[in-house]
Amino acid sequence: MDERVPRDFETLRATILDRRETLPKRIAQIAAYALDNPDDIAFGTAASIAASAGVQPSTLIRFAQQLGFDGFTSLQQVFRERLRERNSSYDERLQALRTKAEGGAGHRAIFDGFVAAASTSLNDISRTLDDAHLEDAISLLAKAQTIYVLAKRRSYPVATYIAYALGKLKIRNQLIESAAGLNAEMVGFATPADAVIAISFSPYAPATIEEARTISEQGVPIVAITDSSFSPLAQFARVWFEVAEADFAGFRSLSATMALAMALTVGVGEKRRDASRKRKG
Amino acid sequence: MDERVPRDFETLRATILDRRETLPKRIAQIAAYALDNPDDIAFGTAASIAASAGVQPSTLIRFAQQLGFDGFTSLQQVFRERLRERNSSYDERLQALRTKAEGGAGHRAIFDGFVAAASTSLNDISRTLDDAHLEDAISLLAKAQTIYVLAKRRSYPVATYIAYALGKLKIRNQLIESAAGLNAEMVGFATPADAVIAISFSPYAPATIEEARTISEQGVPIVAITDSSFSPLAQFARVWFEVAEADFAGFRSLSATMALAMALTVGVGEKRRDASRKRKG
DNA sequence: TATGGATTGGAATTATTATTTCATATTCCC
DNA sequence: GGGAATATGAAATAATAATTCCAATCCATA
Numbered sequence: 001m002d003e004r005v006p007r008d009f010e011t012l013r014a015t016i017l018d019r020r021e022t023l024p025k026r027i028a029q030i031a032a033y034a035l036d037n038p039d040d041i042a043f044g045t046a047a048s049i050a051a052s053a054g055v056q057p058s059t060l061i062r063f064a065q066q067l068g069f070d071g072f073t074s075l076q077q078v079f080r081e082r083l084r085e086r087n088s089s090y091d092e093r094l095q096a097l098r099t100k101a102e103g104g105a106g107h108r109a110i111f112d113g114f115v116a117a118a119s120t121s122l123n124d125i126s127r128t129l130d131d132a133h134l135e136d137a138i139s140l141l142a143k144a145q146t147i148y149v150l151a152k153r154r155s156y157p158v159a160t161y162i163a164y165a166l167g168k169l170k171i172r173n174q175l176i177e178s179a180a181g182l183n184a185e186m187v188g189f190a191t192p193a194d195a196v197i198a199i200s201f202s203p204y205a206p207a208t209i210e211e212a213r214t215i216s217e218q219g220v221p222i223v224a225i226t227d228s229s230f231s232p233l234a235q236f237a238r239v240w241f242e243v244a245e246a247d248f249a250g251f252r253s254l255s256a257t258m259a260l261a262m263a264l265t266v267g268v269g270e271k272r273r274d275a276s277r278k279r280k281g
Numbered sequence: 282m283d284e285r286v287p288r289d290f291e292t293l294r295a296t297i298l299d300r301r302e303t304l305p306k307r308i309a310q311i312a313a314y315a316l317d318n319p320d321d322i323a324f325g326t327a328a329s330i331a332a333s334a335g336v337q338p339s340t341l342i343r344f345a346q347q348l349g350f351d352g353f354t355s356l357q358q359v360f361r362e363r364l365r366e367r368n369s370s371y372d373e374r375l376q377a378l379r380t381k382a383e384g385g386a387g388h389r390a391i392f393d394g395f396v397a398a399a400s401t402s403l404n405d406i407s408r409t410l411d412d413a414h415l416e417d418a419i420s421l422l423a424k425a426q427t428i429y430v431l432a433k434r435r436s437y438p439v440a441t442y443i444a445y446a447l448g449k450l451k452i453r454n455q456l457i458e459s460a461a462g463l464n465a466e467m468v469g470f471a472t473p474a475d476a477v478i479a480i481s482f483s484p485y486a487p488a489t490i491e492e493a494r495t496i497s498e499q500g501v502p503i504v505a506i507t508d509s510s511f512s513p514l515a516q517f518a519r520v521w522f523e524v525a526e527a528d529f530a531g532f533r534s535l536s537a538t539m540a541l542a543m544a545l546t547v548g549v550g551e552k553r554r555d556a557s558r559k560r561k562g
Numbered sequence: 563t564a565t566g567g568a569t570t571g572g573a574a575t576t577a578t579t580a581t582t583t584c585a586t587a588t589t590c591c592c
Numbered sequence: 593g594g595g596a597a598t599a600t601g602a603a604a605t606a607a608t609a610a611t612t613c614c615a616a617t618c619c620a621t622a
Contacts, residue, residue: 024568024569024570025569025570025618026569026570026571027569039365042364043361043365045608045609045610046609046610046611047608047609047610055570055571056570056571056572057572057609057610057611058570058571058572058611058612058613059569059570059571060610061610061611061612062569062570071610071611072609072610072611073578073610073611080324083320083323083364084320084324106412106416107412107415107416107419107544107548107551108410108412108415110544110547110548110551111410111415111540111541111544111548112407113544114539114540114541114543114544114547115403115406115407115540118399118403118536118539118540119400119403122396122399122400122403122536125396126393126396129389129392131387131388131389134388134389134392135387135388138388153445154442154445156441156442156445157438157439157441157442157445157539158438160437160438160441161435161437161438161535164434164435164437164438165532168531168532248543249543249547250449250547251446251449251543251546251547253539254442254539255399255403255536255539255540258395258399258534258535258536258539259392259395259396259399259536260392260395262395262529262530262532263388263391263392263394263395265532266391266395266530266532267388267391267392270388270391271388305589305598305599305600306588306599306600307599307600307601308599326578326579326580327579327580327581328578328579328580336600336601337600337601337602338579338580338581338602339581339582339583339600339601339602340599340600340601341580342580342581342582343599343600352580352581353579353580353581354579354580354581
């Protein structure tokens with residue numbers, strides 16, 4: 001009992017796994033149970049746990065003692081500590097970051113704020129994204145000859161990432177940029193056999209809206225990523241996603257939009273691969 | 282005691298908050314303690330909790346009874362249940378997403394994968410970011426006459442976002458783009474009174490490295506965001522950040538880089554505002 | 563297959579902990 | 593300000609749970 005006692009769950013887990021082979025039958029039985037049902041160990045009584053695991057309470061205590069604890073109670077502490085530490089749930093963790101960002105001084109606080117905003121956005125979209133919309137959008141885009149990518153200003157980074165990723169996946173695409181002032185012409189090339197990914201958040205860049213309108217009037221289907229059903233983009237779109245990005249210090253996160261954009265892009269890539277495999281097979 | 286007993290933590294919490302005004306002093310005291318330290322209620326003994334809250338054990342039991350429980354033990358169950366049902370820890374949540382992404386079929390799995398990658402990256406950078414580096418980088422950039430932003434390919438979206446944000450904050454900046462093929466000239470304009478934010482991840486875009494080398498030889502200080510100390514960018518940089526982005530389906534997340542980029546940008550904005558306020562005041 | 567040591571089961575014991583009780587204090591209303 | 597109702601504190605008691613102990617069983621080894 002003078003050997004080093006595992007004080008944290010991970011060490012304890014490692015120790016148990018390490019000795020698993022050499023443990024007597026019933027002790028091994030309770031050991032396996034403990035790793036499988038750590039919550040039960042944390043909350044149960046020696047008797048209830050022993051019953052669930054199919055052993056005698058005394059065996060449970062012997063198990064604890066073999067690990068160097070002086071009884072079940074001290075072993076249980078480790079399991080409880082684990083719950084306390086992992087305790088901070090996702091929301092609470094975020095809340096902590098946010099509080100730090102709001103109250104805190106210095107630039108670290110700013111950084112924390114952006115991390116919190118990004119995490120919140122990811123969390124939200126993970127909850128709210130509609131699988132059916134995703135499928136629809138990917139089907140639509142997978143059929144397109146050329147995918148046009150339309151976004152300005154704040155959304156522009158997403159557009160460039162989509163264009164980069166589509167390029168890497170060898171999917172024909174065209175980023176509609178304003179640099180050369182040729183947008184109108186570029187937009188004019190699109191046909192109903194193509195498709196558009198348009199991204200715009202309030203306040204909607206007028207150019208984006210205009211180009212989306214024009215292009216949809218040409219019969220080109222649009223997949224839109226925007227921030228509300230009142231968005232002008234939603235009107236023109238065949239499929240649209242509502243993405244609520246949290247903001248900090250006046251700048252909205254792009255993390256959720258980026259994740260969605262990547263999912264669309266890679267989804268299209270996969271769909272095309274599947275389709276061509278089917279044709280060939 | 283025939284009133285409806287709160288069975289879940291949220292209901293309990295609401296009930297307590299609801300009655301807060303009408304509760305006797307000591308009961309209110311333990312009520313406040315319970316909401317502030319739910320973990321202690323879950324794991325403590327009546328005596329230990331009472332002591333921490335500064336009341337008698339009997340008060341704790343009366344509190345439970347007032348809420349409709351038949352004793353402290355049943356009240357405690359609710360607090361324990363909360364810990365069991367509580368969103369599994371952040372890591373476990375991520376693990377679940379990742380498992381779903383790996384094993385799962387369909388496009389939702391792809392999406393989950395990107396969300397998981399982004400969350401992981403944010404989590405990592407939140408742990409590993411060095412405050413001192415952040416301060417150094419912001420000081421350096423805040424002094425610059427013009428901030429040049431240098432990134433290609435995968436990192437390019439970050440550069441465009443930085444340029445957008447700097448523009449909104451009215452901070453003079455120049456995105457070094459390749460479109461016009463004038464990079465060499467652009468880079469030539471930079472002086473030691475300026476500064477550069479350079480972003481590049483393995484495999485490092487040769488153009489980025491070349492331009493970073495040239496510009497650093499001109500004596501222009503560089504803040505680099507890159508992925509390891511072996512990165513060629515790290516050599517040229519006055520301050521550099523190591524950002525480990527998780528990847529999924531061959532595409533690395535940008536969320537951590539984005540958060541850092543935003544923190545730098547807004548940090549510079551604040552620093553300048555403070556400085557000009559000091560000059561004027 | 564006999565023997566010693568290790569392991570296990572189950573009940574007895576001890577310890578801890580929740581609850582109750584009752585005396586005392588406080589508060590509120592007339 | 594007095595008295596009833598309510599709230600509180602502290603210790604006694606009851607309940608529950610952990611631990612120990614010892615006999616029974618299992619297992620390896622000679």
